[in-house]
Each structure stands twice: as structure tokens, then as C-alpha cells.
Amino acid sequence: MTPEQEVEQHLAKILKELTDKENLQKIGDEAVRLIKKRTKLGYGVSEQNGTKTKLKPLSDAYKKSRKKDDLSEDTTANKSNLTNSGKMLDDLKAMVKDSGSVEIGFEDVLSYMKANWVSDDGRKFNNLSAAEIKQLNLFIEDLLKKELSIINK
Amino acid sequence: MVSKTNIQTDFFVPEELSEAQRRVLGNLIIRQIIENCNNGIDRNGKPFRKYDTDYVNSMDFQLADKSKNEVNLQQSGDMLASMEIVASKIGKITIGYPLSSSYAGQVEGNQLVNGRWFLGLPKQQLNLLISQVYSQTDTQTEIAKKTDNLVSKILGRLL
Numbered sequence: 001m002t003p004e005q006e007v008e009q010h011l012a013k014i015l016k017e018l019t020d021k022e023n024l025q026k027i028g029d030e031a032v033r034l035i036k037k038r039t040k041l042g043y044g045v046s047e048q049n050g051t052k053t054k055l056k057p058l059s060d061a062y063k064k065s066r067k068k069d070d071l072s073e074d075t076t077a078n079k080s081n082l083t084n085s086g087k088m089l090d091d092l093k094a095m096v097k098d099s100g101s102v103e104i105g106f107e108d109v110l111s112y113m114k115a116n117w118v119s120d121d122g123r124k125f126n127n128l129s130a131a132e133i134k135q136l137n138l139f140i141e142d143l144l145k146k147e148l149s150i151i152n153k
Numbered sequence: 154m155v156s157k158t159n160i161q162t163d164f165f166v167p168e169e170l171s172e173a174q175r176r177v178l179g180n181l182i183i184r185q186i187i188e189n190c191n192n193g194i195d196r197n198g199k200p201f202r203k204y205d206t207d208y209v210n211s212m213d214f215q216l217a218d219k220s221k222n223e224v225n226l227q228q229s230g231d232m233l234a235s236m237e238i239v240a241s242k243i244g245k246i247t248i249g250y251p252l253s254s255s256y257a258g259q260v261e262g263n264q265l266v267n268g269r270w271f272l273g274l275p276k277q278q279l280n281l282l283i284s285q286v287y288s289q290t291d292t293q294t295e296i297a298k299k300t301d302n303l304v305s306k307i308l309g310r311l312l
Contacts, residue, residue, distance in 0.1 A: 007295045011303055018307055031311060038229055040216045051255060074216055102311045131231035138234055140304045
């Protein structure tokens with residue numbers, strides 16, 4: 001076998017291992033973790049591979065009404081971070097499809113509707129920024145290293 | 154105005170390293186800098202200065218799941234993940250952030266203002282990484298080079 005063939009064989013094997021259901025779920029869960037964390041910190045991303053920007057501030061009337069709400073400890077009445085009870089962001093999940101792709105979305109219909117509503121209202125959050133994609137790259141590289149060390153044994 | 158010297162660091166490496174080897178080494182350097190930050194270690198192998206109390210008591214600190222005893226320069230993690238090989242020439246690799254990077258101000262603030270100089274490695278660590286690149290077979294170097302493409306393919310399942 002030529003060195004080139006050896007490399008291709010190695011890579012094909014790694015790709016197969018890394019795109020099994022378990023690993024794809026890990027990668028999807030990491031993407032969800034990044035989106036939730038950034039959103040709770042008060043930033044949205046309007047398009048995939050875009051730049052994060054501060055979420056639009058809350059209206060004065062809504063801030064006032066939030067003072068009476070039983071808010072999650074991850075927010076305050078004045079903070080714009082798409083968190084009230086925290087349920088909508090908690091419901092964001094990564095779902096591995098039979099086709100071998102990963103979808104990030106909501107199983108709960110109410111949370112799905114809420115997410116659409118806040119996005120339409122100018123607070124898009126359910127995308128990955130360029131920097132988050134780089135973080136995911138590093139995460140995948142770590143998984144890859146593990147697979148490489150297994151294959152090289 | 155951000156200064157290049159506060160957001161980029163030159164690493165002097167053996168001149169016989171090929172472009173492919175320098176690329177592998179550059180990525181190893183970036184990973185080592187991130188690992189050092191995760192361990193709270195600066196470019197000289199010394200512990201980072203502790204976080205200010207105001208920051209530790211802030212909601213952002215809590216939301217980022219940070220610990221006051223673990224100074225790792227990561228709130229969102231975006232800044233460290235955006236570190237890159239800025240330039241690679243015979244005998245020299247430059248690691249850091251382009252002046253146009255949206256993280257340039259944050260990096261300079263961390264290093265110059267807060268005194269947490271993270272862009273760099275203790276000489277011993279750099280030498281270890283260089284010897285790691287020397288000991289790689291051509292096949293391993295080729296695999297390391299092609300893994301970028303592989304990572305993109307896997308990311309494609311998600312994006």
C-alpha cells in the first residue's frame with residue numbers, strides 16, 4: 001500500500017467512527033451548550049457563521065411586568081437574555097437524524113413557537129457564530145485525536 | 154488603537170521545517186496555549202492573576218459557569234477559539250489575532266491591561282512540540298494536515 005493510500009484509509013476509518021450516532025450526539029450537544037451559554041450571556045447570532053451581537057433590550061413595559069414574574073436565577077427583570085422561567089432554552093436539543101445529520105431544535109411545540117416568535121421579533125439566537133464554529137472545530141479535533149489514538153494502537 | 158505586539162507572538166522554529174510541518178506545529182502551539190489557559194498558566198508558565206471581585210460576583214460570571222479559583226480567560230470561549238496562525242515563514246510562526254479581529258481589543262485588554270499574557274509558551278514546552286513534529290512520520294504529518302478537511306466534513310452534518 002502506498003503512503004497516500006494509507007492516509008486515505010486512516011481518514012475513511014476515522015470519518016466512519018466520528019459520524020456514528022453517539023459521536024454526532026456529542027457534537028450536537030456541544031453546539032447546544034454553546035448556543036445556550038451565549039444566549040444567557042445576552043447575545044444573539046442572526047445568521048449561521050455570523051458574529052454575535054447584544055440581544056435587543058427589553059421594552060420598559062415588559063421589564064415592569066417581569067418584576068412580578070417568578071424569574072429563573074439566570075436572569076433579572078432588566079436583562080435581555082431570552083430567559084424567563086428558563087424553559088425555552090432548556091428545551092433546545094440536538095437530535096441525530098437517521099440520515100446522519102444533526103438538527104438543533106425543539107421537541108416541545110410551545111418552546112418552538114416561542115423561539116420563532118422571539119426570532120421574528122429581532123432576537124435571533126438559534127445559529128452558531130463563526131467563533132462558536134471554531135470552538136466546535138476544537139471539540140471535534142479532540143474527538144478525532146481520541147479516535148486516532150485508538151486506530152494507531 | 155490596538156498594537157500588533159499585544160495581540161501576536163512570534164515563535165522562532167528550526168529553518169528546516171517544511172510549510173506542512175510549520176502548520177502542524179502552529180496548530181500544536183495554539184492547542185498548548187489553550188491548554189495552558191485551561192490550567193491557569195501564562196506564557197511564562199506562571200499562574201494568572203486572580204479575577205477581580207466585581208467580576209466574580211457578577212451574573213455573567215455565574216452564567217458562564219466559571220470558578221473564581223480557575224482563571225482560564227474563558228467566558229464564552231470565543232476569544233481563545235479564534236486564535237490562529239497569523240503568518241508562517243521559514244524559521245518563524247506568528248500566532249495570535251489579526252488586527253481586524255473582533256477579539257483584538259479583548260486580547261489586548263487581557264494581556265496589557267489585566268496583565269494576563271497568554272500568547273506564548275515556556276521554551277521547554279515549545280521545544281517539546283518541535284520534537285513532536287520531528288518525530289512524526291510523513292504519513293502522520295499528512296494525516297494531521299488533512300484532518301482540517303475531515304473536521305469540516307463532520308461539521309457539515311450539523312450546519
